[in-house]
Amino acid sequence: MPAVADIRLKVLLVDDQLSHRAALGAELQAMGHDVVEAGNAEDAVALFTSLRPDAVLMDVEMPGHNGHWAAQQIRRAEPEGWTPILFLSGRVSDADLAEGIECGGDDYLFKPVSPVVLAAKLRAMQRLCSLHRQLTSLTDQLRASNADLQIQSLHDPLTGLTNRRGLDIRLDEELRTARRERQPLTLILCDVDNFKAYNDTAGHLQGDQCLMRIAQLLGETCRRPRDLAARFGGEEFVILMPGTSHSGAMFYAKGLQRMVHQLALPHPASDGKTCVTLSGGITTCVPDGTTTIESLLSRADAALYTAKSLGRDRFFCFETQADSSTGQAELANYDREKSSTATLF
Numbered sequence: 001m002p003a004v005a006d007i008r009l010k011v012l013l014v015d016d017q018l019s020h021r022a023a024l025g026a027e028l029q030a031m032g033h034d035v036v037e038a039g040n041a042e043d044a045v046a047l048f049t050s051l052r053p054d055a056v057l058m059d060v061e062m063p064g065h066n067g068h069w070a071a072q073q074i075r076r077a078e079p080e081g082w083t084p085i086l087f088l089s090g091r092v093s094d095a096d097l098a099e100g101i102e103c104g105g106d107d108y109l110f111k112p113v114s115p116v117v118l119a120a121k122l123r124a125m126q127r128l129c130s131l132h133r134q135l136t137s138l139t140d141q142l143r144a145s146n147a148d149l150q151i152q153s154l155h156d157p158l159t160g161l162t163n164r165r166g167l168d169i170r171l172d173e174e175l176r177t178a179r180r181e182r183q184p185l186t187l188i189l190c191d192v193d194n195f196k197a198y199n200d201t202a203g204h205l206q207g208d209q210c211l212m213r214i215a216q217l218l219g220e221t222c223r224r225p226r227d228l229a230a231r232f233g234g235e236e237f238v239i240l241m242p243g244t245s246h247s248g249a250m251f252y253a254k255g256l257q258r259m260v261h262q263l264a265l266p267h268p269a270s271d272g273k274t275c276v277t278l279s280g281g282i283t284t285c286v287p288d289g290t291t292t293i294e295s296l297l298s299r300a301d302a303a304l305y306t307a308k309s310l311g312r313d314r315f316f317c318f319e320t321q322a323d324s325s326t327g328q329a330e331l332a333n334y335d336r337e338k339s340s341t342a343t344l345f
């Protein structure tokens, strides 16, 4: 930020008399400021809107609209009212002065303008301009910090994935959208197998690295714009797939399992397996009025529990779960298949 005295103001100088503009303009430039000139009120308003000067010096009496009218238009164009407007006038009654301030002006300069008074008023405008710039810069910093905080509050610091809070927000949105549009919604709850043993053997820091790699893989596999990979907590992750049917979810899970195998992250203590594996519980439904975030999570959790009981390194999905007969029929339609028994792969 330059020192107040060094601030170069962009001054909009409005006067219908060319000779007055030339004289005052030359003085302003000699003081180190930039000058934009307008010869009438309409041009003044147009130039103010397009160029956003730092200060306005405005004649009051002009053919057509006068300076008071122009000040009103300028205040409308800039409701925060930061830009100082100084009227230039030959003689001012108390009533004129009051009207000028009422119309949005800040001060009066009497013609012919004394160079000393002009310099003093410009110094005051430089101070105001400096305050405005500081405030704008602080507001920008605050806005950026708020945006950062917003991102941090919705993301997990270890993996960078959406955190539980962010997941809850998206789940709520997607549940309502799927219900309204009668579209299937798939939720997969994944868990790293025997992760306690991993930590106990390889150490917590190595465990963190493992979670980061798995999270990265999950993030990469969520390719559709509305798919979401989130860290649910600990070594558990959620994949949310709006508009994805039962069969689509199974196709995705098979691919994910294959990719985890290909990743081949060494697991130091996993029930006879040498590499990290995932288990997952899948639930797909066309939600109705009774479907809640909790019911979706609890169905996925039950399916995950079953996958673990059946020996881990697998994804499990109960028979197609819809929440109403309508939902069930629609889901069957989407999948073009009738599900009857549990599906395991």
Ligand SMILES: Nc1nc2c(ncn2[C@@H]2O[C@H](COP(=O)(O)OP(=O)(O)OP(=O)(O)O)[C@@H](O)[C@H]2O)c(=O)[nH]1
Binding pocket: 158, 191, 192, 193, 194, 195, 196, 197, 199, 203, 204, 205, 206, 207, 208, 211, 233, 234, 235, 308, 312
């Ligand atoms: N390194 C690391 N470990 C974590 C983190 N969050 C949770 N854990 C660990 O994850 C382990 C989860 O253990 P369990 O819930 O018993 O599950 P598990 O050992 O994977 O067993 P199964 O789920 O049955 O395969 C615990 O040891 C937690 O301390 C984390 O951010 N970093």
